[in-house]
Amino acid sequence: MRRILYHWIAATSLLLTLWAHAATRSQYGGTLRVAVSAPLDSLDPAALPALSRSEAASEHVAGLIFDTLVRLDENAHPQPQLAHTWRHSDDYKRWQFWLRPGIRIHDGTPLTPALVAAAMRRHPESWRVDVLGEGIVIESDGAMPGLLADLARVRNSIVIAAGDGQLLGTGPFRVAEFQPGRRVVLQANEDYWGGRPFLDAVEIALGQSLRDQATNLQLGRVDVIEIGPDQVRHALDDRRRVAVSSPSELMGLWFPRSKATDAAGRARETRLREALWLSIDRAAIHNFLLQRQGEPAESLLPQWISGFAFSFTAGPNLKRARQARAESGWATPLTIAYEPNDALARAVAERVAVNARDAGLNVQAHALNTRGLVYDAVLFRAPLQSADPQAALMGLATALFPDDLPKVRAAAEPLDQFVFERTLNLGAAGVAGPVVPIVYLPQAFGLSARVNNWNQPRDGSWRLADSWISAPQGKTGTAGDSIGAR
Amino acid sequence: MPALVTAADEKTRDMIRVHTRMMRMPRLIPVFGWLAMILALPAFAASPWTEPSATLAERVADKVGAGSAITFTLRNVSSLGASEVAGVREEILKQLQARGMTVVPESRAEAEVAITLSENAAGYLWIGETRLAHSSPGVVMVRVPRNQPAVTAYSGPSVVLRKKLLWSQPDGEQILDAAPFNVVAGPGVLLLTPSRFALYVLYSGKWQDEFSLPLPASRAAPVSRDPRGRITVGRGFSVYLPGRRCSSVNQPQLRMDCVESDDPWPLGSGETLQAFYAPARNFFNGTLAGPLAGGKTVSPFFSAARVQENGTELWLLAGIDGRIRFFNGVNDTAASFGNWGSDITSVKTGCGAGWQVLATRPGGSAETDAAQAFEIVGRQAIAVSDPVDFPGPVTALWSRDNEATAVARNVKTGRYEAYSLSLDCGH
Numbered sequence: 001m002r003r004i005l006y007h008w009i010a011a012t013s014l015l016l017t018l019w020a021h022a023a024t025r026s027q028y029g030g031t032l033r034v035a036v037s038a039p040l041d042s043l044d045p046a047a048l049p050a051l052s053r054s055e056a057a058s059e060h061v062a063g064l065i066f067d068t069l070v071r072l073d074e075n076a077h078p079q080p081q082l083a084h085t086w087r088h089s090d091d092y093k094r095w096q097f098w099l100r101p102g103i104r105i106h107d108g109t110p111l112t113p114a115l116v117a118a119a120m121r122r123h124p125e126s127w128r129v130d131v132l133g134e135g136i137v138i139e140s141d142g143a144m145p146g147l148l149a150d151l152a153r154v155r156n157s158i159v160i161a162a163g164d165g166q167l168l169g170t171g172p173f174r175v176a177e178f179q180p181g182r183r184v185v186l187q188a189n190e191d192y193w194g195g196r197p198f199l200d201a202v203e204i205a206l207g208q209s210l211r212d213q214a215t216n217l218q219l220g221r222v223d224v225i226e227i228g229p230d231q232v233r234h235a236l237d238d239r240r241r242v243a244v245s246s247p248s249e250l251m252g253l254w255f256p257r258s259k260a261t262d263a264a265g266r267a268r269e270t271r272l273r274e275a276l277w278l279s280i281d282r283a284a285i286h287n288f289l290l291q292r293q294g295e296p297a298e299s300l301l302p303q304w305i306s307g308f309a310f311s312f313t314a315g316p317n318l319k320r321a322r323q324a325r326a327e328s329g330w331a332t333p334l335t336i337a338y339e340p341n342d343a344l345a346r347a348v349a350e351r352v353a354v355n356a357r358d359a360g361l362n363v364q365a366h367a368l369n370t371r372g373l374v375y376d377a378v379l380f381r382a383p384l385q386s387a388d389p390q391a392a393l394m395g396l397a398t399a400l401f402p403d404d405l406p407k408v409r410a411a412a413e414p415l416d417q418f419v420f421e422r423t424l425n426l427g428a429a430g431v432a433g434p435v436v437p438i439v440y441l442p443q444a445f446g447l448s449a450r451v452n453n454w455n456q457p458r459d460g461s462w463r464l465a466d467s468w469i470s471a472p473q474g475k476t477g478t479a480g481d482s483i484g485a486r
Numbered sequence: 487m488p489a490l491v492t493a494a495d496e497k498t499r500d501m502i503r504v505h506t507r508m509m510r511m512p513r514l515i516p517v518f519g520w521l522a523m524i525l526a527l528p529a530f531a532a533s534p535w536t537e538p539s540a541t542l543a544e545r546v547a548d549k550v551g552a553g554s555a556i557t558f559t560l561r562n563v564s565s566l567g568a569s570e571v572a573g574v575r576e577e578i579l580k581q582l583q584a585r586g587m588t589v590v591p592e593s594r595a596e597a598e599v600a601i602t603l604s605e606n607a608a609g610y611l612w613i614g615e616t617r618l619a620h621s622s623p624g625v626v627m628v629r630v631p632r633n634q635p636a637v638t639a640y641s642g643p644s645v646v647l648r649k650k651l652l653w654s655q656p657d658g659e660q661i662l663d664a665a666p667f668n669v670v671a672g673p674g675v676l677l678l679t680p681s682r683f684a685l686y687v688l689y690s691g692k693w694q695d696e697f698s699l700p701l702p703a704s705r706a707a708p709v710s711r712d713p714r715g716r717i718t719v720g721r722g723f724s725v726y727l728p729g730r731r732c733s734s735v736n737q738p739q740l741r742m743d744c745v746e747s748d749d750p751w752p753l754g755s756g757e758t759l760q761a762f763y764a765p766a767r768n769f770f771n772g773t774l775a776g777p778l779a780g781g782k783t784v785s786p787f788f789s790a791a792r793v794q795e796n797g798t799e800l801w802l803l804a805g806i807d808g809r810i811r812f813f814n815g816v817n818d819t820a821a822s823f824g825n826w827g828s829d830i831t832s833v834k835t836g837c838g839a840g841w842q843v844l845a846t847r848p849g850g851s852a853e854t855d856a857a858q859a860f861e862i863v864g865r866q867a868i869a870v871s872d873p874v875d876f877p878g879p880v881t882a883l884w885s886r887d888n889e890a891t892a893v894a895r896n897v898k899t900g901r902y903e904a905y906s907l908s909l910d911c912g913h
Contacts, residue, residue: 024828024848024849024851026712026768075607077608191708195711195713196709196710197711304606307613311613388608453850455852465711
């Protein structure tokens with residue numbers, strides 16, 4: 001009886017061999033073709049374009065070339081990168097880092113503590129950096145409890161300036177060709193301390209419109225493209241492969257300068273911003289313009305980073321908005337500028353203008369390249385740079401409210417960060433915030449069927465060292481897959 | 487826990503027995519003391535929420551004053567489940583009461599206390615909002631680390647491919663290979679990770695490391711992004727790693743001596759066919775060694791499985807191009823079937839054709855995986871078992887005579903889990 005059963009199973013389960021894919025284990029070789037909209041004039045992580053759609057893409061590319069001393073894992077905990085060990089003084093004013101031995105820069109020369117120290121001194125921070133034995137020491141007059149998370153930001157990568165002005169890194173890929181604004185070609189770093197990437201090369205086409213990227217993906221000319229958050233649902237409906245990060249970019253209005261000459265004038269400006277803050281229907285922008293991707297934003301950091309964003313929910317409140325507008329005494333039109341060629345930014349700006357009118361505010365939206373434009377506020381995009389709340393706030397402060405950087409540096413505890421955010425939060429009756437948050441955007445990418453192991457980190461960054469591409473006859477992905485990192 | 491029963495193992499067992507005996511002595515002395523402590527544990531066992539609840543209650547008390555009459559609300563916006571939330575609520579209330587605070591109806595309350603169980607990337611964040619009649623609201627916060635989820639063992643359910651959990655890593659460290667290895671004191675598991683070789687033994691229902699020997703990093707071999715390794719047990723322990731081979735030395739105490747080596751790795755559990763591993767990659771470069779190899783070179787492959795064909799050895803090689811090839815010591819030919827995952831191996835069972843191939847399913851690194859047993863009849867693959875599922879991609883699959891070891895990375899927990907695979911053909 002058992003023998004009969006055995007043969008029956010053997011015969012019937014022949015059909016089960018019809019698995020429809022190819023090998024699982026990562027394969028070496030091949031070139032991944034990527035397209036981005038950012039024009040990228042420089043690969044220097046310390047000179048990334050701020051407050052624009054290009055900033056996130058620039059960080060992604062720089063992160064492939066350069067390493068940081070430490071990195072943050074998915075739980076925002078520091079992990080060794082170029083430094084394998086670290087120690088700090090009790091008052092957090094002195095940090096000692098021991099460097100991983102045997103690391104080579106992309107030109108083949110060994111990475112020494114002296115080179116790391118010199119690279120660290122390039123950063124505009126008020127750090128004193130010295131060589132000590134097989135590592136470096138970073139000191140500051142102020143406490144630096146959040147230094148590790150800060151060092152893990154791409155902007156604080158170890159960049160070695162070569163004699164010919166070329167910038168060299170130690171990352172998984174080295175630059176083989178760079179045509180500013182047009183194209184970057186990266187080759188696998190054979191000596192990478194973390195193991196040679198599976199890919200032989202990455203070709204990145206720069207300055208490609210989202211429409212051209214989508215066309216090229218359909219024609220099989222590229223493997224990875226950007227997808228606007230508002231296009232994610234459409235792409236999934238079309239059964240395309242899409243990878244979406246957690247909300248990792250803040251879109252909001254930034255009032256860069258005060259026109260007021262006295263305290264009363266500044267108070268009126270604050271009331272005006274409060275009116276604008278309370279007039280915006282963020283849920284409608286999230287539901288319709290973003291097709292429910294990302295999250296409405298009423299604080300600087302999203303819930304998954306801060307843990308307290310849920311407590312900032314004030315708007316829309318048209319009654320309070322009208323009252324604030326009336327108290328501001330503002331009569332002239334308010335002009336907001338958005339980045340040209342950013343269709344989503346334009347749509348959001350126009351929606352903000354419509355909401356503002358409901359509160360009695362006259363708001364006009366124009367592209368930044370409009371001739372003779374004088375604007376009051378800019379609709380910006382800012383990557384959140386870190387899953388650590390303090391480091392993320394530091395990134396925003398550097399670009400948006402640099403005067404407050406010392407306060408952010410001191411805000412190591414969640415309660416300190418909460419209090420800091422509340423002081424800027426006009427929806428929560430803050431005092432002088434120059435920023436009106438609107439939505440948090442995810443990073444979204446369309447992937448060709450050749451791309452394997454695209455593990456999308458929550459922060460939207462690229463981990464291409466672990467990705468690989470299938471041989472032409474091999475398996476690829478399933479149409480309509482959504483690789484999430486929510 | 488099945489034991490390895492080869493004669494060669496006996497010396498190793500003796501070695502372990504001595505080692506185990508030495509280790510046992512000090513552990514036996516305080517056994518009664520430990521027993522007393524274990525018996526007493528339930529009385530003192532603290533909830534994992536006790537400490538953060540106490541801290542939160544302390545901070546709330548600072549805001550509203552110890553001994554206050556309060557209203558109390560709690561809401562959960564984190565990933566904590568209903569039963570955990572109930573436990574937290576109970577613990578916080580207990581800690582508030584321990585500080586003299588009493589929960590009363592709103593009409594009699596001196597202060598409001600609203601607790602929100604929140605969460606960010608780093609862990610849980612418990613937020614307390616307090617409100618007193620004549621002062622501004624206060625906010626307190628406590629960071630709470632996420633607990634590791636409990637380890638769950640799985641035991642599979644005739645021709646039936648059985649799966650049995652050998653080991654689940656408590657952290658995210660990768661398992662390269664594992665093997666059941668029983669010692670006098672009880673069942674054990676040998677474990678190979680990129681940095682250490684260890685033996686864990688089950689004493690009185692609790693796993694303890696009998697030894698955990700560091701494996702020095704190679705100075706010459708480059709690091710692989712997809713590291714692989716394998717354990718062999720003979721006169722002693724040997725482990726094969728990319729560019730390295732380590733062997734156990736028992737004098738003066740057990741240790742692993744590693745040498746830079748490009749020695750070929752054994753492909754099966756015998757020595758008839760070996761292959762050279764490409765150190766900076768994740769595959770065998772195609773150069774073969776051993777009595778069957780005859781100096782032949784084949785296409786690079788990820789893994790291999792031995793079967794019998796007309797009384798002679800036949801090997802299946804899972805190529806890096808996704809194709810299966812046959813090699814019989816004379817020539818290699820492409821199989822007409824395929825669509826397997828990149829990890830295959832075989833087990834000798836004595837049933838059916840005597841050898842069955844175990845093959846993984848193709849898929850991505852974030853997908854669950856499965857293994858299935860096949861017989862090769864007329865160079866065709868015939869499935870002879872239902873697939874057994876794994877909680878993530880299988881990252882290693884090695885044979886050990888009549889069993890195999892599979893390592894999978896659980897896609898939900900991120901942990902590596904090692905399983906023993908055996909085939910019950912109903913005899």
